[in-house]
Amino acid sequence: MxxxxxxxxxxxxxxxxxxxxxxxxxxxxxxxxxxxxxxxxxxxxxxxxxxxxxGFPWHPHRGIETITYVLAGTVEHGDSMGNHGAIAAGDVQWMTAGRGIIHQEM
Structure with missing residues (x-):
């Protein structure tokens, strides 16, 4: 490094x-x-x-990775791969878009 x-x-x-x-x-x-x-x-x-x-209604990403770190509260997430759930305070979500994904955060 x-x-x-x-x-x-x-x-x-x-x-x-x-x-x-x-x-x-x-x-x-x-x-x-x-x-x-x-x-x-x-x-x-x-x-x-x-x-x-x-929030952030359905929108696409391609060829990137997004990292969400929640300091307080919760964020609801869903994507076109069928994944969904709540990201709470202290949680990290790492999403690899690869060839493409559609997702939302609310």
């Missing part, structure tokens, strides 16, 4: 995703070379339920 130095600190930016979920994106906009192999990092922390309850 090689270590890399911290090149700069980045302030996350507010954005909307999914069905209007308010979140903060630390990176995933512009040039992401410094974060390779990662493509984006989102923080969904929010105390206002209407800002996140609509």
């Amino acid at each position: 090689s270590l890399r130095p911290v090149k700069r600190l980045i302030k996350s930016k507010p954005t909307l995703e999914g069905a209007g979920v308010h979140l903060r994106r630390a990176f995933g906009f512009g040039n992401t070379t410094d974060f390779d192999p990662f493509l984006l990092l989102d923080d969904f922390r929010n105390d206002v339920p209407q800002d996140y309850l609509a």
Whole structure:
């Protein structure tokens, strides 16, 4: 394993995703070379339920892996492979999209 130095600190930016979920994106906009192999990092922390309850309806991924780490509460997940369940505080979900998958998080 090689270590890399911290090149700069980045302030996350507010954005909307999914069905209007308010979140903060630390990176995933512009040039992401410094974060390779990662493509984006989102923080969904929010105390206002209407800002996140609509969730992320069915959407596709291909050729990537997504990692979900839940700090508090639960996230309901389902996918086109027939997998479904709740991811609770302290849980990690690692999804490999491979040639393609459709999933939702609510």
